[in-house]
Amino acid sequence: MSDSNNFSHSAAILPVSDLPKSIDFYTKKLGFEKTFEWGEPMYYAVVRKGGVGIHLTKRSDGGKPSRYHRALYIFVNNIDDVYKQCKDEQIKIVNDIEDRDYKMKDFDIEDPDGFIITFGKGD
Template identity: 75%
Template sequence: MATSENFSHSAVIFPVRNLAESIEFYTKKLGFEKTFEWGEPMYYAIVKRGGVAIHLTKRADGGIPSKYHRALYIFVNDIDGIHKAFKEQNVKIVNGLEDKDYKMRDFDIEDPDGFIITFGKGI
């Protein structure tokens, strides 16, 4: 069996309704950069900020993301600054910034397709 050193990194893949709208949301509102696109017409793209990459693909079904489970948890260094910047960009914050009993200070946003993304920092 391969050792854990064989693992390099991972990527979350979000199936989205409108790829252009999702790219605009992640780049303009959340500060990500589009680093890759594929297909003619484009049906796959990657947005990245720091060490976090999110892969976006054109959804082929009518699937709806869960409103009860987080799709992604992103650990950040300046949680208050990120929260303030997202509020200024009118990002939909579904659970406000607060200290949690699991030793994290975090908040949740919702992207245009309904994916819940949590941003947090250890306390």
């Protein structure tokens, strides 16, 4: 593991209770594109927007997402446009947009399964 050039990229994998509902949320409300699906019936899918990919898998246990910790932090170039889109789409915003003391302007939304997704922009 000493060669850092060997690392290409990573994927956040969110276990969801209703895969079609989650795909609709990310594609129709947030503007992601479904780029991959797997299984018959489908139990795994990938949605992508720009350089951000989110892998969604059908939950097979009763696990619940954390109510206190972010599942994913997405860095964006125009935070105000993303915030407006979330407001326009009536997405549940659980932490309003604000300039933070850690030098980020960000806000948190909740997806249909309760995952906390943060959109942020640095100085």
